[in-house]
Amino acid sequence: MPDQQGKTALVTGANTGIGFExxxxxxxxxxxVVLACRDLAKAExxxxxxxxxxxxxxxxxxxxxxxxxxxxxxxxxxxxANHRCLNLLINNAGVIHxxxxxxxxxxxxxxxxxxxxxxxxxxxxxDRLLAVPxxxxxxxxxxxxxxxxxxxxxxxxxxxxxxxxxxxxxxxANLMFTYELQRQLAAIGARTIAVAAHPGNAYTEVGRHMPxxxxxxxxxxxxxxxxxxxxxxxxxxxxxxxxxxxxxxxGGDYYGxxxxxxxxxxxxxxxxxxxxxxxxxxxxxxEESERLTGVNYRLAEQTAPHTD
Numbered sequence: 687m688p689d690q691q692g693k694t695a696l697v698t699g700a701n702t703g704i705g706f707e708x709x710x711x712x713x714x715x716x717x718x719v720v721l722a723c724r725d726l727a728k729a730e731x732x733x734x735x736x737x738x739x740x741x742x743x744x745x746x747x748x749x750x751x752x753x754x755x756x757x758x759x760x761x762x763x764x765x766x767a768n769h770r771c772l773n774l775l776i777n778n779a780g781v782i783h784x785x786x787x788x789x790x791x792x793x794x795x796x797x798x799x800x801x802x803x804x805x806x807x808x809x810x811x812x813d814r815l816l817a818v819p820x821x822x823x824x825x826x827x828x829x830x831x832x833x834x835x836x837x838x839x840x841x842x843x844x845x846x847x848x849x850x851x852x853x854x855x856x857x858x859a860n861l862m863f864t865y866e867l868q869r870q871l872a873a874i875g876a877r878t879i880a881v882a883a884h885p886g887n888a889y890t891e892v893g894r895h896m897p898x899x900x901x902x903x904x905x906x907x908x909x910x911x912x913x914x915x916x917x918x919x920x921x922x923x924x925x926x927x928x929x930x931x932x933x934x935x936x937g938g939d940y941y942g943x944x945x946x947x948x949x950x951x952x953x954x955x956x957x958x959x960x961x962x963x964x965x966x967x968x969x970x971x972x973e974e975s976e977r978l979t980g981v982n983y984r985l986a987e988q989t990a991p992h993t994d
Contacts, residue, residue, distance in 0.1 A: 687931050690717035694772050695930070696765070696811075697721060698750060698804065699779025701728040704826070704885050707923035708776060708930070710736050713743035717774070722750040722761060724779075752779055752803025753789035755979060762810035772814040774930055777804040777825040777860070786847045793978070794842040800856035802979055805863055809981040812878075819877040823867065824929045827860040827884045827940075829948055832959045834858035836971055841978075857884075859971060861940070861958050866968040868937040870985045879937035882958075883929040886943035886950050888922025917943070917950040925953035 690712055700709040700721035713719040713736050723729035729747040736745050748764060751757035765772075780800045789798035808823055815821040834854025837843060843852055861882055868880040925941040932941075940958050945951030961967075976982050 687711065687715050687927065688933065690715040690931070693717045693774065694769055695719050695774035695776065696748070696772060697776040697778055698752065698807070699723060701725065701732040703919050704888060704923045704926060705776070705778040706732055706735075707919050708778065708926045709745075710739065711923070711927055712774075712930070713745055714740040718744040718746065720746045720748050720765070720769075722748040722779075724749070724751040724753075724757075750779075750807070751790075752807065753781075753791075753795065753799045755791050755803075755806055758803055758806045759810065762807060765811065766814065769814060771817045771821075772811060773818050773821050775808060775811055775815060775821075775823045776926060776930060777808065777823070778926065779804075780826065780828075780856075782849070782853055784849045786843075786852075788842075794847075794852060796852040796856040797841055797843075797859065800853075801859035801863065802975060804860070805975045806979040806981045808867070809979075809983050812983065812985075815878050816876055821878045822930060822935075823864075823878065823880045824926060825860045825864045825880070825882050826926055827864075827882050827958070828853070828857040829884055829886070829942070830854050831857040831861055831884075831962060835961065836862070836967055838967075838970060838974060841974070858959070858962055859975075861962040862964075862968045862971050863975070864940075865938055865963065866965075866972045869965075869968075870983070872937060874985055876985075879935070881929045881935055881937065881939045881941070883925040883941040883953070884948070884956075885922035885925055886945070886948055887916045888919050921950065921952075928953040 695712045695717045697705050697709045699705040701723040709719045721729045726749045733745040733747055737743050748761050750761040783795055787795040830853055833850050864880045864882040871878055929941045941953045942948045942956035943951040944954040
C-alpha cells in the first residue's frame with residue numbers, strides 16, 4: 687500500500703469487522719482515520735486497539751447512526767468543524783436483519799441504513815472531498831446485490847418483504863449509487879472518483895441478527911469445514927483497501943475476491959450484475975434518494991450540497 691501520510695480517511699462502521707480492518711491498515715500507513723460509528727463507546731474501544739498496534743497512528747471517532755438522518759447531519763457538521771478536507775470516504779457500515787424493521791425516519795431498515803444513510807452522508811461530505819484532487823468515495827456492496835431489485839414503487843417492501851429481497855435491494859442500490867455518482871463527477875470534470883467493492887464472505891459480526899444455526903454454520907470455529915466459503919475479516923477488507931488506494935483504479939471500478947464465486951481470495955476487478963448498469967434506473971433511484979433524504983447534490987453547480 688502506498689504511504690498515506692497527510693491524508694484523512696473516514697470509515698463508517700469501523701468499530702468491527704471489515705471496516706475495522708480497513709481503518710487499522712490505513713492508520714498504520716500514516717493516514718488520519720476517523721471511525722464513524724453508531725456506538726461511540728465501541729468506536730473509542732476500536733480506536734484504542736488501533737493505537738495500541740500502531741502507536742503513531744492518528745485515530746479519531748465520530749458518532750454516526752446511518753439509520754437516523756438527524757445523526758447523519760450532526761456527524762457531517764462535526765466533521766466540517768474539525769476538518770477542511772477529506773481524501774477518502776469509505777461507506778462500509780451495513781446491517782443484515784431477518785425481521786422487518788424501520789429506521790428512525792420510517793425507511794425499511796436495510797434500504798434506509800445501507801443506502802439512504804450513506805447517500806445522504808456522502809452528499810453532505812462532498813465539498814470536503816471535491817476540495818482534494820484524487821480523493822475517493824468507496825462504497826461497499828455485496829455479491830448479494832445479484833439477488834436484488836430496485837422496487838421504486840415499494841422501496842419499503844411492504845408488499846413482499848424478505849431478507850434476501852431487502853438486503854439485495856440495498857446492496858444493488860449501493861452499486862447503482864456508485865455508478866451514477868461517478869457519471870455525475872465525470873460530467874463536471876471532478877478529480878474525485880467513486881468506486882465500489884465487496885468483501886466476498888468473511889467472518890464478521892454483520893450477521894449477528896441472523897438465526898442461531900446460520901451463525902453457527904458461519905462461525906470461525908468451523909473453519910476447517912467452511913474455509914472454502916469464508917475468509918478472515920482481514921482478507922475481506924482487501925477489496926475495500928484496493929479500491930481505496932490502488933493508483934490505477936478508475937471511477938466506476940468494482941473490486942471483489944478473485945476466488946470461485948467471488949467468495950474468497952485476493953482482490954481483483956469484478957463485474958456486477960447487468961441490472962446494476964441500468965442507467966435509467968440509476969437516475970430514477972438517485973432522484974428518489976434525493977427526495978427521501980432531502981439532500982440534493984447539485985453537482986453541476988460544483989458547490990457544497992444543499993439540504994431542502
